[in-house]
Amino acid sequence: MTRARCLALPTALSLALSLALMASAADASPASSSASSAFAVNKKVGADQDEPWWHHAVIYQIYPRSFKDTNGDGLGDIKGITSELEYLRDIGVTAVWLSPFYPSPQADFGYDISNFKDVDPAYGTLEDFDEMVKKAHSLGMKVVVDLVPNHSSDEHMWFKESAKGTEKYKDYYVWSEGTKDKDGKPVPPNNWVSHFRGSAWTWNDERKAFYLHQFAVKQPDLNYRNPAVVQEMKDVFTFWMERGVNGFRVDALPFLFETQDLSQDELPVEHPSIDLDKNDYDYYTHPYTMDYPDTYDMLHQWRELVDNFNEDKRVIMTECYTTFDKTIEYYGTKDKLGAHFTFNFQLITTVNKSSDAKDFKHSIDQWMKAMDWRWPNWVIGNHDNSRVATRYPEMADAMNMISLTLPGTAMTYNGEELGMTDAFIRWDQTKDPQAVNAGPEKYLRVSRDPCRTPMQWDDTTSAGFSTNSNTWMPTNPNYYELNVKKELATPKSHLNIYKDLTEARKTETMRNGKLETAVLGENVLQITRSLENADTYITLVNMGSWEERVKTEALTNKGTLKVYTASVNSKLSKGATVPDNFVIRPKEAVVLTTGEASGGTSAATTVQAGILLALLSPLLCMLH
Numbered sequence: 370m371t372r373a374r375c376l377a378l379p380t381a382l383s384l385a386l387s388l389a390l391m392a393s394a395a396d397a398s399p400a401s402s403s404a405s406s407a408f409a410v411n412k413k414v415g416a417d418q419d420e421p422w423w424h425h426a427v428i429y430q431i432y433p434r435s436f437k438d439t440n441g442d443g444l445g446d447i448k449g450i451t452s453e454l455e456y457l458r459d460i461g462v463t464a465v466w467l468s469p470f471y472p473s474p475q476a477d478f479g480y481d482i483s484n485f486k487d488v489d490p491a492y493g494t495l496e497d498f499d500e501m502v503k504k505a506h507s508l509g510m511k512v513v514v515d516l517v518p519n520h521s522s523d524e525h526m527w528f529k530e531s532a533k534g535t536e537k538y539k540d541y542y543v544w545s546e547g548t549k550d551k552d553g554k555p556v557p558p559n560n561w562v563s564h565f566r567g568s569a570w571t572w573n574d575e576r577k578a579f580y581l582h583q584f585a586v587k588q589p590d591l592n593y594r595n596p597a598v599v600q601e602m603k604d605v606f607t608f609w610m611e612r613g614v615n616g617f618r619v620d621a622l623p624f625l626f627e628t629q630d631l632s633q634d635e636l637p638v639e640h641p642s643i644d645l646d647k648n649d650y651d652y653y654t655h656p657y658t659m660d661y662p663d664t665y666d667m668l669h670q671w672r673e674l675v676d677n678f679n680e681d682k683r684v685i686m687t688e689c690y691t692t693f694d695k696t697i698e699y700y701g702t703k704d705k706l707g708a709h710f711t712f713n714f715q716l717i718t719t720v721n722k723s724s725d726a727k728d729f730k731h732s733i734d735q736w737m738k739a740m741d742w743r744w745p746n747w748v749i750g751n752h753d754n755s756r757v758a759t760r761y762p763e764m765a766d767a768m769n770m771i772s773l774t775l776p777g778t779a780m781t782y783n784g785e786e787l788g789m790t791d792a793f794i795r796w797d798q799t800k801d802p803q804a805v806n807a808g809p810e811k812y813l814r815v816s817r818d819p820c821r822t823p824m825q826w827d828d829t830t831s832a833g834f835s836t837n838s839n840t841w842m843p844t845n846p847n848y849y850e851l852n853v854k855k856e857l858a859t860p861k862s863h864l865n866i867y868k869d870l871t872e873a874r875k876t877e878t879m880r881n882g883k884l885e886t887a888v889l890g891e892n893v894l895q896i897t898r899s900l901e902n903a904d905t906y907i908t909l910v911n912m913g914s915w916e917e918r919v920k921t922e923a924l925t926n927k928g929t930l931k932v933y934t935a936s937v938n939s940k941l942s943k944g945a946t947v948p949d950n951f952v953i954r955p956k957e958a959v960v961l962t963t964g965e966a967s968g969g970t971s972a973a974t975t976v977q978a979g980i981l982l983a984l985l986s987p988l989l990c991m992l993h
């Protein structure tokens with residue numbers, strides 16, 4: 370048996386009017402909407418009022434290893450990216466961000482870099498890279514590269530020379546002789562633990578000292594208190610800007626600087642989770658190794674370098690998993706700018722499949738309230754997190770609708786446009802160092818392998834990712850039915866819905882319209898985008914486990930509402946006129962508009978809506 374509630378949608382009139390309506394509706398019925406929150410889209414970011422390319426961009430994260438293999442070695446490559454740029458353009462992507470493709474021993478899949486200014490031969494050459502950038506630009510797309518400043522590989526020439534004590538390089542890394550135990554054996558200077566478990570200090574026999582590594586043993590932290598290191602990394606930015614890249618995604622920024630007083634131990638968190646022990650990073654607080662003030666200053670220096678390189682606009686987007694306030698601080702201040710935007714991980718870290726619509730509204734509002742002069746962005750998935758369709762069962766479309774209809778820059782991790790899911794990777798197939806270090810009992814809790822499986826292009830060998838059936842990471846066995854080819858041919862597929870959404874983003878309303886968020890009843894999240902003299906767009910998502918009834922009569926004074934696009938689990942179809950009352954299924958999501966549906970309407974859809982309304986009438990009676 371279903372449970373349906375009558376919900377009143379707030380109007381897309383002025384905020385004051387909406388609030389007044391909400392207040393009176395709330396008095397009348399417990400199922401009415403909560404107060405809505407409104408946010409203007411502020412374009413004045415930094416000193417420059419011209420809109421940069423990245424403001425309304427859909428930035429698509431490519432994990433090069435898993436995207437497309439063109440030479441049959443089972444590894445993705447740069448030529449593979451080049452070969453699929455038309456696909457990306459056609460689905461509405463406006464910029465690609467490439468996860469690391471630099472020469473690397475692959476101890477942490479490219480985040481351990483042995484040369485910051487080259488392409489790993491496994492992925493191709495600098496010429497391949499230049500070709501890719503040229504083609505992307507010719508298709509009207511931008512290219513962003515990953516920049517990994519915190520550490521290099523221990524196989525980088527700098528580290529080898531530093532370990533030898535070569536004068537020029539001896540202070541390129543953070544070295545300490547530590548202390549001695551009772552047997553005279555050297556022990557690390559403090560209790561700092563690496564992200565990948567165990568001490569963050571490893572003894573180097575050649576140097577006769579410990580080196581700091583906040584991540585893997587093979588990722589020694591660079592010493593940014595050495596001006597030569599600061600200059601080296603600035604040269605890396607310049608090298609890639611000269612090759613035509615349009616921006617940088619800066620990796621693991623909060624860990625750039627540590628305290629200089631290495632005698633400081635870090636304290637355990639107050640109530641560590643029972644499955645954590647003293648070798649786990651999350652067992653401790655990190656006041657001496659995270660969000661250090663000098664880090665914010667270095668970011669400002671990079672911002673100046675990138676903004677002043679030439680007349681082209683480039684973006685710095687930063688990866689900072691930290692507290693909310695510290696995250697916002699990475700935007701810098703109006704007087705001392707930091708990132709153009711720092712990743713908004715709110716939809717990964719503050720909400721999950723158990724969250725209700727109020728939690729989502731709070732998560733979105735909290736970010737928007739902090740924006741002020743800052744530019745918003747939305748991240749729902751990446752190479753470090755379980756895939757969206759797995760984290761939010763049956764909500765792949767809903768999450769894409771949320772991230773793509775909110776104002777600001779939208780990020781899409783490769784495969785999320787298809788609703789790709791995490792694959793199960795056996796212990797003996799596990800490659801992620803974080804998972805390997807956790808051991809066979811705990812690896813599934815931390816492994817990032819499941820979200821890094823090959824892109825699913827079609828139903829041929831290895832999902833069309835490679836002609837080789839032996840790929841570096843197994844292909845998710847669901848590729849026979851979950852792939853680009855099939856979804857492109859299926860009118861109501863995750864991919865075609867994604868295309869509808871990127872199309873909507875081109876409208877003036879989506880670019881410049883104000884945002885209102887509201888909750889209908891307990892479970893339906895409403896995101897309204899409106900602009901004077903332009904069509905209104907309303908995203909509705911039922912976060913609950915039951916059907917919800919939505920009443921549309923008070924919604925708009927702009928005429929009939931149509932379904933712009935609807936999730937695969939929706940009964941509504943694109944182009945259908947929205948009935949006065951309709952039921953929204955659990956985890957269903959729709960975008961409604963006062964204008965036309967994406968890509969026009971079909972004759973069948975209106976009929977379907979009529980049938981739906983007829984089916985609903987018994988429920989309407991039940992409620993009286």
Ligand SMILES: [Ca+2]
Pocket residue numbers: 437438439440441442443444445446491
């Ligand atoms: Ca290859």
Ligand SMILES: [Ca+2]
Pocket residue numbers: 519583590591624625626627
């Ligand atoms: Ca560091």
